[in-house]
Amino acid sequence: MNATTLVLVVMALIVVGILVRAATKPDVFRLQRSIVIDAMPERIFPLIDDLRAHESWNPFDKPDPDTRKTHTGAIQGAGAVYEWNGKGQAGAGRLSILESAPSSRIGMQLEMLKPFKTSNQVTFTLVPEGAATHLTWSMQGPVPYPAKIMHTLFNMDRMVGKQFEAGLMNLKNIAETYR
Numbered sequence: 546m547n548a549t550t551l552v553l554v555v556m557a558l559i560v561v562g563i564l565v566r567a568a569t570k571p572d573v574f575r576l577q578r579s580i581v582i583d584a585m586p587e588r589i590f591p592l593i594d595d596l597r598a599h600e601s602w603n604p605f606d607k608p609d610p611d612t613r614k615t616h617t618g619a620i621q622g623a624g625a626v627y628e629w630n631g632k633g634q635a636g637a638g639r640l641s642i643l644e645s646a647p648s649s650r651i652g653m654q655l656e657m658l659k660p661f662k663t664s665n666q667v668t669f670t671l672v673p674e675g676a677a678t679h680l681t682w683s684m685q686g687p688v689p690y691p692a693k694i695m696h697t698l699f700n701m702d703r704m705v706g707k708q709f710e711a712g713l714m715n716l717k718n719i720a721e722t723y724r
Contacts, residue, residue, distance in 0.1 A: 573688060575685040576702055576709065578681070578709040579713070582677060584678060585648075587648050588720050590671060594651055595625070596627040609633045611632065615627070622645035626639065636658070637658040641653060652667075653667040654666060655686075661692075669683075
């Protein structure tokens with residue numbers, strides 16, 4: 546067996562290994578991050594419930610300043626819709642608030658159109674803890690086989706989780722600064 550054949554066999558085994566490993570990944574993912582903010586839920590809730598306010602704290606809204614953004618529907622709460630179309634990392638998609646329970650929970654639907662299509666549920670839960678708030682940002686959705694391959698090659702929880710952590714820290718800084 547010559548060196549070229551050996552390299553091809555090893556590469557084929559690696560590809561097969563990745564494909565087999567991907568097949569064992571779950572069909573649904575769940576990502577979640579939490580933070581305690583030294584502010585009452587009533588102070589934090591409007592920053593999440595108004596999709597226009599996301600520009601002040603949401604790291605997903607920052608990558609491409611040339612992204613076209615459109616807000617439709619309700620100003621805040623259920624029925625509020627934010628759509629964007631960017632060229633780079635931002636991609637294109639739609640975020641809709643489906644449920645809004647004042648100062649306690651906001652449920653959203655995130656539909657990505659570019660760079661790949663996906664539909665996920667996003668939830669923000671605010672729980673008072675004395676004079677502070679325990680805020681949890683979670684996202685879950687289906688994982689089709691091509692995404693399972695991506696999840697095998699890249700730690701999506703760590704990559705997206707860092708963005709969640711940055712957003713939560715931004716919310717914390719805003720809520721604790723402007724009391």
